[in-house]
Amino acid sequence: MHIESFGDIMNKAVSIIETDCNPNELKENLSFEIRPITINDDVDFLRQRSKEVEFNDKSYLDDIKVLGKYCSTHEVFAMAAVQLGIPKRIIYLRNTSLTKIDDPNWNEARVLINPVIKEQIGLTKYWEACASCLNNMGLVARPYKIKLEYYDIFGKKRKATFTNFEATVLSHEYDHLNGILHMDIALELLQMPKEERVEFRLTHGYEILHKTGDYEHYLKEECK
């Protein structure tokens, strides 16, 4: 994984927010409980295409703080802003490693703004769930490797390559930005509450089918 200087990203975001915004206003905005929008609440909202962040409008820093607050208090892999009622192209990655699932304090705090996927390589499968999709658990085919361009919180353009399970997490969130839910593209779909999912995944874990080759080609073969 090669993404620079994300360790203190939230602290930096907060310091920028505090110089640019009225802190009392921000505090008020964040005092309510943040809850993801689910398919039962408003599926049309989730199915919209999120808009690009305009960096001269600093409200995106408030949006990142909302994402950061939610992800630091909930054991999710990641969130797309639209899931928290903010239809902007922002992804927050909290945990992209299967070995950190049981660590409630783990928070990568990586923020990707206006990401664009440049290349998708290989094929993996995982039984995915989603904070917005209730008990829908779907077996989803994702690339093993993703080459991506995005902007960091300072509006600087960056490139990154995601491999392994982090490519699955990223691909799931990227779909949210385009209004696509994992249950829409699942090869198989089950209804399963969270407690049962943990048990199910012990025997149905993350699977790598191809590390090289064109993802789109493999996907067509899978969907035949």
Ligand SMILES: [Zn+2]
């Ligand atoms: Zn999701």
